[in-house]
Amino acid sequence: MERPGFERLLLAICEARVGIVLAVEASRLARNGRDWHTLLEFCGLVGCLLADEDGVYDPRLPNDRLLLGMKGTMSEMELSLLRQRSLEALRQKARRGELFFTVAVGYRKARHDRIEIDPDLRVREAIALVFHKFAECRSVRQVHLWLRQEEIRLPAVEQGPAGPRIVWKLPVYNTVLHLLTNPIYAGAYAFGRTYSRVTVREGRKRVVRGYRRAQSDWEVLLPDHHEGYISWEEFERNQRLIADNANSKGLMARGSVRRGDALLAGLLRCGHCGRRLHVSYSGTAGYCVRYHCRGAHLNHGTERCIAFGGLRVDAAVSAELLRVLAPLGIEAALHAIDARAADNSEVHWQAELALTQARYEAGLARRQYDAVDPDNRLVASELERRWNDRLVEVHRIEEQLAALATAKVAMPTAEERSRLMALGADVEALWHHPGASVETRKHILRTAIVEIVAKIVGDTIDLVVHWQGGDHTQLTVPKNRAGRHRWTTEAETGELIRALARQQTDAGIAAILNRCGKCTGKGNSWTESRVRSHRSAHG
CATH class of the missing domain: 1.10.287 (Helix Hairpins)
Known part of the structure; x- marks a missing residue:
C-alpha cells in the first residue's frame, strides 16, 4: 500500500525538520510492523520524540523503545482482529444467503435481504432467450453470434447518478458466458466462487483477483434459494457442455463442434493409452479423414498407439446410431x-x-x-x-x-x-439429406454418445460405443490394408484384365469389360487410358 503522507513524514524526520511526532494513538501512525519499526529507527537516529495521549517517548531510551515496540505490535494485532471479524461477519451473512454486493441483471433486491426476478417482461424474456438458444445451439459462441446477427440487445446494469439502471446493448461474448455460468439464474446462492493471488513484483505487492474455483471448493452454495430462470439440473448440464466445448483444456475434454468432416472428432478415445484421438485431413480437397493417437509420441517420443482412416468408422457408428434412433x-x-x-x-x-x-x-x-x-x-x-x-x-x-x-x-x-414427415419415418434418408449439415450430425452424435473407445486388433478396428444412460455397444470395422482403399478395383476385374492383356489391346480390353458390366473402383466405365493406367499400377 502506498502511503505518501507517511513517506513525507519519514523524509522530514531524516532531514531533522521534525522534533516530535504527535499522535492520538500509535495505530494512527502505522498498523504495519515494518513501517512502525522504521519510524522508531529514524526517530532514534535523529533524536525525534513521539507522543500520544499516554505520554512522551524517546526512542533512544531502552524502556521507551520497548514500550513503543509493544504498542506497535498491539496495533498490528488489533488491525488483524478487526479484519478477521469483518470477514467472518461477511461469511456468516453469506452462509444465510443474505450477502449481495451487487445484484445480477434479471433480479432486484427485495425486503429482508432477499432477491426476486425483475418484473420487467422484456428483461425476463431476453435472459430466458439466452438459455433457450444455448439448449438449441449447445455453444456459447454460437449463441453470441446468433444474438449479434439478429441484433438482439441484452440488458446490463449501469451505474448512473441516480443509482443503477438497466441499459440495452448488443452482447459481447463475456456477457453471454456470464449469464450461462452464473448459478444465480438457476435459483442458487453462491459465494466464494473466485479467489485472489498475491505476489511481490519490483518490491511491491500485486493482487490479482478473479481466479475461479471448482464448484466443490465454493465457500457457500445454497440451491433453491430463490426463483430461477432454469433448474439446477439444467445449469449443471450447461456447465458440463461448456467444459466439453473447451479446446484447450487437455485431452479429457471433447472440444467444441467444428466444421470438419470428421463426425467422431472429440468422441474417440484410444483403447491402449486412454488419450483422446486427434483428427487430420489429407487429400487434394482435404476431405480424407484420419484419426490417430499422438499423445505418447509427443510426451514420450514413442511410436503412435493407433491410426486409422475415418470413412468406415464414421459410417459404422452412424449406421448404429440410425438403428437406435429409428423409432x-x-x-x-x-x-x-x-x-x-x-x-x-x-x-x-x-x-x-x-x-x-x-x-x-x-x-x-x-x-x-x-x-x-x-x-x-x-x-x-x-x-x-x-x-x-x-x-x-x-x-x-x-x-x-x-x-x-x-x-x-x-x-x-x-x-x-x-x-x-416422410423423411422422419426414414431416419437414414434424413441423416444423408443435403440439408443436414455436418455440425448437426455431430451434435446428434454427441447427444446420444458419451465416448467411443477404439482399439486395433489385427486387421480390424474394435469400437466400444458408450451411450448416454450407461448402455454399451461393440462394433468391429475392417481396417484397410496397405494399397487398398474405397476406390480399389475389384480383384476379379483385375485378374480379368491381366488375362486379356496377353491377347487384346487396351482398347479391346475396355470394350470387353464394358460389355461384361464391369466398372472401375469409382463406378466409371472402362476406357483405353483407364485400362493402361490400371496395368501400369498393378502389372
Whole structure:
C-alpha cells in the first residue's frame, strides 16, 4: 500500500525538520510492523520524540523503545482482529444467503435481504432467450453470434447518478458466458466462487483477483434459494457442455463442434493409452479423414498407439446410431417443424418488447419536455435532445420490425410438411439429406454418445460405443490394408484384365469389360487410358 503522507513524514524526520511526532494513538501512525519499526529507527537516529495521549517517548531510551515496540505490535494485532471479524461477519451473512454486493441483471433486491426476478417482461424474456438458444445451439459462441446477427440487445446494469439502471446493448461474448455460468439464474446462492493471488513484483505487492474455483471448493452454495430462470439440473448440464466445448483444456475434454468432416472428432478415445484421438485431413480437397493417437509420441517420443482412416468408422457408428434412433424419427420431424416457427417468433417477440420499451421512454421524455418552462432554454434544450434521441430509437426498431415482417420465413406448406414427415419415418434418408449439415450430425452424435473407445486388433478396428444412460455397444470395422482403399478395383476385374492383356489391346480390353458390366473402383466405365493406367499400377 502506498502511503505518501507517511513517506513525507519519514523524509522530514531524516532531514531533522521534525522534533516530535504527535499522535492520538500509535495505530494512527502505522498498523504495519515494518513501517512502525522504521519510524522508531529514524526517530532514534535523529533524536525525534513521539507522543500520544499516554505520554512522551524517546526512542533512544531502552524502556521507551520497548514500550513503543509493544504498542506497535498491539496495533498490528488489533488491525488483524478487526479484519478477521469483518470477514467472518461477511461469511456468516453469506452462509444465510443474505450477502449481495451487487445484484445480477434479471433480479432486484427485495425486503429482508432477499432477491426476486425483475418484473420487467422484456428483461425476463431476453435472459430466458439466452438459455433457450444455448439448449438449441449447445455453444456459447454460437449463441453470441446468433444474438449479434439478429441484433438482439441484452440488458446490463449501469451505474448512473441516480443509482443503477438497466441499459440495452448488443452482447459481447463475456456477457453471454456470464449469464450461462452464473448459478444465480438457476435459483442458487453462491459465494466464494473466485479467489485472489498475491505476489511481490519490483518490491511491491500485486493482487490479482478473479481466479475461479471448482464448484466443490465454493465457500457457500445454497440451491433453491430463490426463483430461477432454469433448474439446477439444467445449469449443471450447461456447465458440463461448456467444459466439453473447451479446446484447450487437455485431452479429457471433447472440444467444441467444428466444421470438419470428421463426425467422431472429440468422441474417440484410444483403447491402449486412454488419450483422446486427434483428427487430420489429407487429400487434394482435404476431405480424407484420419484419426490417430499422438499423445505418447509427443510426451514420450514413442511410436503412435493407433491410426486409422475415418470413412468406415464414421459410417459404422452412424449406421448404429440410425438403428437406435429409428423409432424417434417422427418425433424429430415434428420438432423440426415447431423449431422453424419458433426461431422466427423469438426474434419478432424481442423486437416487439424493445418497441414497447422505446415508446414508453419516448413518451416519458415528451412529458418531461412539456413540463419545463420553454423560456428556460438551458434545461429545455437538453430535454428536447433526449426526446429526439428516444424518437430516433423508436423509428429504428419500427424499421427492424418491418424488415422482419418482409423477410419472415414462411411456414411449411402441406406438401412440405408431408415430405418432412416422410423423411422422419426414414431416419437414414434424413441423416444423408443435403440439408443436414455436418455440425448437426455431430451434435446428434454427441447427444446420444458419451465416448467411443477404439482399439486395433489385427486387421480390424474394435469400437466400444458408450451411450448416454450407461448402455454399451461393440462394433468391429475392417481396417484397410496397405494399397487398398474405397476406390480399389475389384480383384476379379483385375485378374480379368491381366488375362486379356496377353491377347487384346487396351482398347479391346475396355470394350470387353464394358460389355461384361464391369466398372472401375469409382463406378466409371472402362476406357483405353483407364485400362493402361490400371496395368501400369498393378502389372
